[in-house]
Amino acid sequence: MYPDDIDLEQLELEVPVLSRLRRFADGLELIPWFSRLGEPLSRSTRQIADDYLDRLGFPGTEVAVLPSWDEAAAAAETFDWSSPAWEAEELARADLTGRALEAISEEALQLGLSVVSDKAGHAVKSALLDTAALWDMVDEDVHNLSVGSAVQSTHNAALTLLAAAVDPELDPADHLFALKFRLYEQGRWPVSVIGSSFNIF
Template identity: 45%
Template sequence: MDYDAEFDDDLPDIEDYPTLRSVVRFNKLIPAVAWFSAIGEPLARSVFPIARAYMDTLGFPAAYVAEVADWEDAAYAAANPEFNSDWWEAEEQLRMALTDAALELMSEEDLTLALTHVSATASKVITDAFEAVTDDAGIDDQELVRAAIGSAVQACHQAALVLAAGEEDDHPFALKYRLYEQGHWPIALTGGSFHIF
């Protein structure tokens, strides 16, 4: 899917809203990301400092990167009952804080519209990318497919919120998005392990 040109038409004059302009630019770049292109491959050295910074800034300095080797391990990590609720809560608190900060800079209607367009763009692009990868690998685990697509779309939403709120590129959500830009799937933080496929 190409960028949705109607996005620009629906928004207010974005010249008056610099952070909204950043979200529009971000939305245009989503199709250019090599989504899931490196899953199943060994993690590049560049992945580790990004993952470390994400864990540290999110409040989990004792966690470590757990490299996911194959589809079976990815499915297990995505469905692991030891899912770290503290990790989820930390991300949720960040999401709420970013939303509040963004609403200081624009109306709720404009923010909702911008995030809706980001989710729509991301959903189509990411679904196509992941289905291509799973087709090539002969994977037909629909729960795994939904988990991967959902987490990547959520990462786009979170990264767009970072921009809407005028935050810096060292924000945990920006760092997590960079892991997707590297072609990987940061699955979850379970126990003390940050599973990346």
């Protein structure tokens, strides 16, 4: 049991919507994190990527498959944190946070998301160590970049679930954060949208 599990159980009694986060968090260890890096995209995975770009506001952006950790790291490290794609995600995150806070307190929101992030961190790091060994990739900075990106995506997907519980018109499976998370579920690392390319490892 994780440190905040008991607190989350108590909060679930007061705020039943948090049970969605528990179910979500419990499934994170079953995801094949980073298991298909560098492989050609399947038709279904490419469709997920196109749908994500459409929801993000960048339809028609080219999906580019990165073949190596070196290229993935370079794309991640050169990402412009003030880019239109980053700003679009920030606006979406702020919108979801506002919706979630209509139903639960800020304390409950932070605790629920911290439990999800903690479990995601454990699951992602464990999977990454196995994948990195297969690729003979030992760069700790790259490890941290990929893990941090996956945990952030998990956080955003969990936030989407909470907001959807408040707003019945919000389809949690069709939101841009859910679609980006599904790329991780496909074993990929969606690295960045740079210029006219969406880089996926």
